[in-house]
Amino acid sequence: MSHGHHHPDTVLxxxxxxxxxxxxxxxxxxxxxxxxxxxxxxxxxxxAGKSTMFKAICGLVNHTGVxxxxxxxxxxxxxxxxxxxxxxxxxxxxxxxITVGELVLAGRRRFRHWWGRPNAHDREVASESLAKxxxxxxxxxxxxxxxxxxxxxxxxARALAQQASVVLLDEALSGVDQPTxxxxxxxxxxLAAEGTALLVATHxxxxxxxRFTRCLxxxxxxxxxxxxxxxxxxxVLDSTFGSAGHRxxxx
Amino acid sequence: MHWLTEPFQTEFMQRAFxxxxxxxxxxPVVGTWVVLRRMANLGDAMSHGTLAGVGLAYAAGINVLFxxxxxGLLIAVLLLTFSSNRRLGQETVITVLGTAFFALGVxxxxxxxxxxxxxxxxxxxxxxxxxGDIWLNLGLGGGAxxxxxxxxGELRLATFDHVxxxxxxxxxxxxxxxxxxxxxVVVVISLRAxxxxxxxxxxxxxxxxxxxxxxTLRQMTVLGVVFGVxxxxxxxxxxxxxxxxxGATIGLxxxxxFAVVFAITLPRRMPHHHRPLG
Numbered sequence: 001m002s003h004g005h006h007h008p009d010t011v012l013x014x015x016x017x018x019x020x021x022x023x024x025x026x027x028x029x030x031x032x033x034x035x036x037x038x039x040x041x042x043x044x045x046x047x048a049g050k051s052t053m054f055k056a057i058c059g060l061v062n063h064t065g066v067x068x069x070x071x072x073x074x075x076x077x078x079x080x081x082x083x084x085x086x087x088x089x090x091x092x093x094x095x096x097x098i099t100v101g102e103l104v105l106a107g108r109r110r111f112r113h114w115w116g117r118p119n120a121h122d123r124e125v126a127s128e129s130l131a132k133x134x135x136x137x138x139x140x141x142x143x144x145x146x147x148x149x150x151x152x153x154x155x156x157a158r159a160l161a162q163q164a165s166v167v168l169l170d171e172a173l174s175g176v177d178q179p180t181x182x183x184x185x186x187x188x189x190x191l192a193a194e195g196t197a198l199l200v201a202t203h204x205x206x207x208x209x210x211r212f213t214r215c216l217x218x219x220x221x222x223x224x225x226x227x228x229x230x231x232x233x234x235x236v237l238d239s240t241f242g243s244a245g246h247r248x249x250x251x
Numbered sequence: 252m253h254w255l256t257e258p259f260q261t262e263f264m265q266r267a268f269x270x271x272x273x274x275x276x277x278x279p280v281v282g283t284w285v286v287l288r289r290m291a292n293l294g295d296a297m298s299h300g301t302l303a304g305v306g307l308a309y310a311a312g313i314n315v316l317f318x319x320x321x322x323g324l325l326i327a328v329l330l331l332t333f334s335s336n337r338r339l340g341q342e343t344v345i346t347v348l349g350t351a352f353f354a355l356g357v358x359x360x361x362x363x364x365x366x367x368x369x370x371x372x373x374x375x376x377x378x379x380x381x382x383g384d385i386w387l388n389l390g391l392g393g394g395a396x397x398x399x400x401x402x403x404g405e406l407r408l409a410t411f412d413h414v415x416x417x418x419x420x421x422x423x424x425x426x427x428x429x430x431x432x433x434x435x436v437v438v439v440i441s442l443r444a445x446x447x448x449x450x451x452x453x454x455x456x457x458x459x460x461x462x463x464x465x466x467t468l469r470q471m472t473v474l475g476v477v478f479g480v481x482x483x484x485x486x487x488x489x490x491x492x493x494x495x496x497x498g499a500t501i502g503l504x505x506x507x508x509f510a511v512v513f514a515i516t517l518p519r520r521m522p523h524h525h526r527p528l529g
Contacts, residue, residue: 058418078420087414096287096411097468106408109419114405142466162419 009035010071011165011197012057012083017065019049019056026052029221030065034166034199039192041212041228042201045241048219050201051087054168058085070165081110084159084167094143100154101139104129107161122161129160133187149180156187166197185211205232258491267377267497269385270444271483274453277392277440279475280399281433282458283468287410291455292342293330293431296349298438298451300326302356305372305442310359315372316387319442323435326352331428375446375498377487388440395436402426407468445498456505457482463509463516482508 012034019027027049034040044050056063059077067074074080084107107129108122118126130136133153138146146154152172159167172184188198199216202208208215208228215231217224217240224236258264285294301319308318329348334341360369399406408416409426417423434454441450457478458471465471486501493500 060414060417077417081419083418085414085418093287093411097462097465097471098407098411099467102407103411106412106415106419109404109408109416109421114421115401117404158415 007033007035011036011069013066013068013071014057015066015068017053017056017063017067019052019061019063025220027056027063027220030218032216032222032225034197036165036195036197037192038197038214039188039212040197040199040214040216041208042199042216042218043203043205043208043231043240044201044218044223046203048240050218051170053218054085054170054199054201057168058083060085081162082165084162084164086155086159086167086169086172094151096143098143099139100130100135100141100143100146101126103143103154104139104157104161107158107163110162125163126157126161129157130154132160132190133157134183149177149183152180152184153187156184160191164196166199167191169198169200171201171203181207205237208232254492255488258488263378263380264487264491266380266382266385267444267487268484270377270380270388271487271501272480273385273388273392274437274441274444274450275457275480275483276476277395278437278450278453279457279461279479280396280472281430281437282454282479283461283472283475284399284406284410284430285434285454286458286462287471288430290430290434291451293345294434294438294451294454296330296345297323297326297431297434298441298447298454300349300352300356301435301438301442302372302447303352303359304356305447306356306359306363309372310363316384316439316442319439319447320435322352322356323438324432327428327431327435330431371446372442373446373448374496375442375444375449377444377497380443384443391436392440395433398429398433402429403468406430445501449498449502452502452505453479453483456502456509460505460509460512463512478505478508 010033014033015031017027017030018025030053042050042053052061055061057067057080059067059074059080067080069080069082072079104126105118105122108118108125111122112118127136127139130138133156135150135153135157138150138154143151143154156167156169156172188200192198200212209232212228214226215224215228216222217231217236219240223240224231224233230236259268282294285291301322304318304320304322304325305315306318308315308321326348330345333348334344356372357369360372405416405421405426408419408421409423413423437454438447438450441447441453445453458475460478461471461474465474482505483501486504487497489495489504490497490500
């Protein structure tokens with residue numbers, strides 16, 4: 001089932017998305033649309049299904065419902081290479097022998113076959129992506145040489161190199177200090193201005209109120225969707241967080 | 252100088268050296284990925300498990316390398332089919348399979364009246380390697396190296412961050428399956444020279460030693476090959492002069508080199524070199 005005809009501004013159309021893990025219903029009846037250049041804060045308590053929602057949208061977990069990217073109905077994850085997902089806690093081994101340049105070039109894989117090698121254009125895009133996140137010239141550095149904030153920006157650069165229309169960041173801001181958060185938001189805003197849609201999962205409701213134009217409150221399903229002032233109301237927060245919501249807001 | 256050249260005088264020793272060089276190149280090329288993907292226990296199960304095929308082939312009078320290959324393939328298929336059992340966990344399934352196949356091999360070989368010793372298969376008899384074995388190993392090993400080189404980029408993506416890899420179009424599960432098959436190939440080509448038990452040493456130890464020193468994947472692969480060949484040839488020479496079991500001497504030399512490199516690189520891994528905060 002779809003919402004009907006594709007709206008030209010819509011880059012991502014999520015319709016009745018649901019995910020079950022065994023007998024547990026992690027997510028049900030999630031529907032929303034994202035337009036080009038939108039910057040959306042996704043809020044909700046731990047275990048509310050934010051990560052599951054991102055993974056389902058990217059086709060990384062089995063789900064019911066429909067995901068359309070640029071008006072194209074997605075079947076498996078290979079239909080969704082126009083989405084870039086930056087996971088919460090990166091499971092990847094940071095001591096893995098890979099340079100920053102190689103990390104960013106990983107985003108270019110979607111444009112070639114398995115036997116292909118990155119070409120001059122790929123390297124150019126990778127360098128530009130690094131420059132956009134203020135990491136120019138770090139191609140030859142090892143990942144271990146980067147600070148936590150720089151590492152987050154390197155992952156963001158990989159998503160940029162992927163030239164994704166939608167970037168989904170799962171708790172990209174947790175464990176990152178304030179100046180770095182500010183820097184990341186500068187990058188987000190530049191990207192949004194260029195037409196990339198961003199969905200950023202965050203615990204920080206004050207930040208969500210200040211920096212996003214739209215908020216999506218998630219707990220099992222969508223509890224609120226709209227401008228921050230509307231979504232961060234007592235009523236929606238109650239439904240999303242229970243009584244903890246008020247405490248979080250008070251912080 | 253005589254000490255160095257003497258072992259090369261006889262043809263069977265020359266064949267043994269060629270066999271050791273082939274393993275020294277192929278095992279670390281595959282082993283690099285075994286180490287990075289933390290699959291060493293899978294290599295261990297595979298190396299032990301192939302004994303079942305060796306025993307059955309020997310009993311049937313077929314070349315044991317074909318038996319080992321058959322068992323390796325079967326183990327690979329079973330592992331890929333059953334290792335994702337959520338209740339048991341991968342390492343449990345791997346161990347159950349490996350030990351079961353190993354036990355079958357021991358039972359079959361112990362029932363044979365041919366006087367062949369179990370230890371020949373477990374620890375190899377590098378001096379019995381034939382030119383036929385060498386051609387077979389060269390074909391299989393060369394194929395394995397070419398596959399790794401062709402899949403180098405895919406292996407890197409799938410190993411470093413399998414979620415992102417899948418998202419940009421890498422077929423992560425297929426890459427894993429190919430790697431398990433390559434593991435079987437390494438065990439097969441190691442069989443005659445170092446035996447099933449020591450094959451996992453050649454697979455893991457030179458690559459692990461290289462891991463301690465290398466900054467990039469390319470460096471790690473090249474250094475692994477340098478260690479693998481040096482330890483294979485050096486171990487064989489030592490065993491000749493010490494009149495010790497060749498496979499075990501190679502294994503011991505590899506472990507000694509690892510220990511030295513580990514000690515030398517220890518200061519580098521001390522806490523003050525940890526990631527900066529912020």
